Structures are given as C-alpha cells and as structure tokens.
Amino acid sequence: MVKVLKKQNIIKFLLLILFISLVLINSTSAQRELLYPGVRDNDVRLVQRRLASWGYYNGKIDGIYGDETMRAVIDFQVRNNLRTDGVVGAETWRALGYNYKRRRANTAYAASVSRNQEIEMLARLIHAEARAEPYEGQVAVAAVLLNRVESASFPNSISGVIYQPLAFESVANGQFNLAPNNENRRAARAALNGWDPTYGAKFFWNPSKPVNKWIWSRKVIRTIGDHIFAY
C-alpha cells in the first residue's frame, strides 16, 4: 500500500521493489490505474464509451483524454459525488462500473504500466516547470514532487500533488498538458529511482519571477540552474 511509503529506508526499499517490478499483493492504490488529461490509451476509449452512453460525453470515441473527455469526467464526478479532479482513479473507475483491480491483476506488466504513467506525469511537470533547466535541475523538480507525496503535509499521490489547487502555475495555465521530451522522461525516471539532488526539498521557485513573500521563510537547501530549492 502506498501509504507505507514514508520512511527513507522503506521508500528506498519499496522503490527497489517497484524498480524490480514487484507488486504488493493486496495493493489497491488508485494511482496504478490512473487516467488523466493527455493520456492516449484504449482505456480512455472505455471511459469515453461509457460516458457517452450515459449522456455525459458527445465527443469522439478516439482514446485521447482531451479537454472534452475531462469535462465529461468532471461532470460525471460532480453528479455522482466523487472527488472532482477530472482524473479517472480507482473510485471513478468503480463508479463507471469497471472492476479495475481485477482487470489489471491479470496483466503481466502491471507494475511497469503504472510506472510508465507515473513517469509520464512527472515528465510533464518537468517539461512545464523546468524544461530550460539543466538535467539535474529537471531531476530536482521531479524529486520535490515525490518528496511532497511522502510528506504528511501534502496530498499522498502524484496526481494529488500535481493537481492541488494553486500548487503549480503550469497546471493552472495549461503548460502541464504539453508533451514532454526524452530528457524530461529520463529525469522523471531518475527521480522515481531515488535520485534526489534536493535532499528532501518540498519547495522550489525562480527568484527572478514574482513569488509570494512567504516562500522566503522556507529553509533554503541549494540552487540548481534558475531554481532555489528549500525544505
């Protein structure tokens, strides 16, 4: 269960476990099965078809999680009292009538599939927030995101942290939806494998851009490229 992923050692251990593509037997983490804007996948088709037949979606059944699909998902979530995040996690999958756990359990590549989605989300954030930064600066941004996931003070999933309101400007202004490049992906993979050049930072900012005053109250760890990293 993802909630156990807290202590440094356990994290490393579980990262190793994830790395070696093992899955905790009773794991029901919503993250594994996540669909979100930008994903192209047959599963997206399933969602679109179901939402269309229930009258939430009028767009094409094309397997692309675009704006219209997201709007339909949000609409569906609102009317069914689900958490409204525009992301199809375990809860929404269930509400759509798919027993997602069972569907995935027989898939031989469950772990790598989930990992690929995590990498894709991290890579998008890197691209949106740090594409002009050196490679280690890109790893650092992804590491901050993962440090937040592990922290008690932040949401406890990658999607939760990314979509937390006001957390990332690039999510609010749509930059997050741009496609990442290979360097972004490799940086994301490095962060997921444990590389953390920020040594536990939970905040980063570019001091040459307008930032909130409170940010300077954080304890600074280091700078990489144009970004300051802090606890």
Place this chain on the structure above:
Amino acid sequence: MAGTGLWGYGQYKARIKYENYLSSEYQKAFAKLGQNMEELNTQLGKTMVSSSPLVNILNFDRVWHTANQAHAELNNLPIETPEIMRTAKFLSQTGAFAHMLARNNAEKKPLTSEQRDVIGELRQQATILSNSLKNLQNKVYSGNINWHNIASQGDDAAETGETPIRDGFTKVREELDQYPTLIYDGPFSDHIMETAYNNIKGRQLSSEEAEKIAVELVKQTSVEPADSLKKVTSRAVRGKLPCYSYQYRKDNNVGYTVDLTRAGGKLVTLMSYRDVGEKNIDLEQARDRALSYLAKAGFENMQSTYAEIIDNIAYIPFVYKKDNIIYYSDLINVQIALDNNEILGVEALGYLSAHKERKLPEPVLTKEQAREKGAVNLDQVDSVRLALIPIESTREVLTYEIRGTNQGNTYLIYLNAVTGTEEKILQVIESEKGTFTI
C-alpha cells in the same frame, strides 16, 4: 456589432457559469472537510472511553479513515500550502497513529497510558480545528466569502479585502504548534520526518580536498578514464546533509554533476544526460563495470539482485551483502550506458543514511525450517536466504527471503528469522524490461 455583443454576452455568461461551478466545488470540499472534522472529533472521543479491543479496532479504523478523508478534502481547497500544511500534517499523523493503534489492538496489544494521553492531545487539536471550521463555515453561509476570489486574487471577500479563511488556518497553525511533536512507530512520525543523517561520519573536508575526489570520480565514469575535465561550476548544498556539488564537462562533451558529503567526502549522487547509441554491452559487463566503479568510490561488498534496461540504459540497484545476509536498506542505484559502458548516474543517499554497524539477532529458525514453512503455501521453493528488510518506521527485521512459485506466479515471502512470523509477501511481476541477475 450586435453579433459581437451577443458573443461577448455568451462568453460572459459562460465565465460566470464556470466560476459558479468552481466555487461550488470548493464549497463542497470545504463543507465535507467540516463534517469530517466533526466526525473525527467524535470518534477520537469514543476511543478514549472504550476499553473493548474489538470496538477499539473499529473506532481507530474509523479515525484513520475519517482523517484521510479530511486530508483529501483539505488538499482540494484553493488555499496556499503554507497556510494548510500544519493542518494537513495533523490529519496525516492522526490517521497513521490511529492505524497503528488499530493494528496493535488486533494483535492484542492494549493501549498504553502514554498512548491515551496522546489521543487526548489529538482530541484537543481536533476540537480546535473543528471549531475554527464551524466558525468559517458560518461566514461562508452568510455570504461573506467568495471561493473564486480566494482562488484567483487572494481576497476572500472582494469588497473588504479581508482574508478570513486564510487567517483562520493561520490561527489553527499557531494553536497546533503549541502541542508537542508526535512520535510513534509508523509513517509520518515526527522522528522519521526529521531524518538526520547520523550514520554519515568523517572528517570535514575543504572544498579543494573534496574537489580532488570529485574530479577522479567523474574521470572514472569512462571506461578509459578521461584525461581532462572542464569545470563548469561548483555549488554549496546546505540543509540537513551538507554537501559540495561540482559540475564538469568531459572531453567527450558530456556534462556531469557530482555531489560529495562534506563529512568524509563520500559520493552521494552523480548525474549526467546524453543520448545513448546502439547497444554494444551486455548486462553482465555493465554490472561488472558498475561494481568496479562503486569499489573505486569506496562502496565494497555490493551485490545486484535485479536489473532493468530502458532505452539502452541499464538501471541496476546494488545492495550491501555481508556474511551471506542481504541488507536491503543499504541501497545504491547505478545507471550505465550500454553503448560504451559509461557510468551515467549513481545514487547512494539511501546507502549512506542507512549503512552502519548493526547488531543482528541470531536466527532462531534454520534455513531448512524456513524453507519448510515457505513450502506450505508454495508449489515450489526456488531459493532461501537471509535478508535484513526495513519495515514501518525506522525498524529493520532479520528475515528469511523465500522465493517460490504458486499457480505459476512468483512470490517473495519474508519470514521473521527469530519469531517465524510472516513480515511481508510480495508478488513478482515479470516485465519484459527487467531480469533477475541472481
């Protein structure tokens, strides 16, 4: 003209509709948060008076669940993190603490008086939070708070410029900060969150001394060590683990970043990015190369258990092995380019923070007994070995790692080597990109 006007009016109406939609979403999250807090307050109170283990399990489970719900709703609110971090932490810790107590009860461990005191303190904090939310809720209902303003421009009430929601959470933070830190055997405990790198020892090096080590480590990343490096920059790393960080460019124009601890000059991270060409090196060669590199960096007795190849790069984790015991906490990751066997990355923070002289218990179970225990639920046992694994909190347990298959699936079972109880079961999912190396 009229067309433009109509279009503009349509846009205006669409915007209003969207703003209303967002506001009601935020309001929903806020209302649910309030309900969850009330519920949490009540549930915590119940756990203080109940002495039936079964009822306690259910109550603590409820607390855990409710705290998690509240945590999720809180994180859906458009309030900047510094204001809500303290509240979020309170909810995470309360949930994890309750979860631990539920499990203790299930294992028939009664509540200690210290734990009772802690619950009392948590209850007081829950009351503070709950009352504060009720207060704010009233302001929201009286129409003085506009969520859309909060999200977009920083005023809670557009006319007055007041910020009651944020002020409310700031006040909560100040009040919760009066309470002692929460230490328990589980995730989010304060002593874990404050990981000190106590195991990293050594003489404080000057930047010049450390740089010599850094230069050598970067040169050695090439199979034929690079002759010269171009220094790009160096940076200080403060924080809990003081480090030196250097950036170099090798003769082949590949840039490297290398971080060393100030104490002892140990390699913490090495990173570089370049395009990797066609695969010329097999996994065996890459692993040997990584091992000899680690030895040069001062990491001896390492063993790989697995490797993954992605885009012609091998990702190999190494763990410490001594007296035939695998130490899973002492982990170093290495990244190797399979076109020319160049080391692209090393990550040793896990190893450095965990590695120390340990006093391990003598196994009570023999290897054969462990194998027999494992064989009960497995069709076939492939291997049995001793492994020290990290579990909740900072504890480590000496186990027998039993690898075997059941109905065609491969499992790893970890049996406590002293008590014989099952600590963990993992299912191995084979992937096309990864392979076991032992």
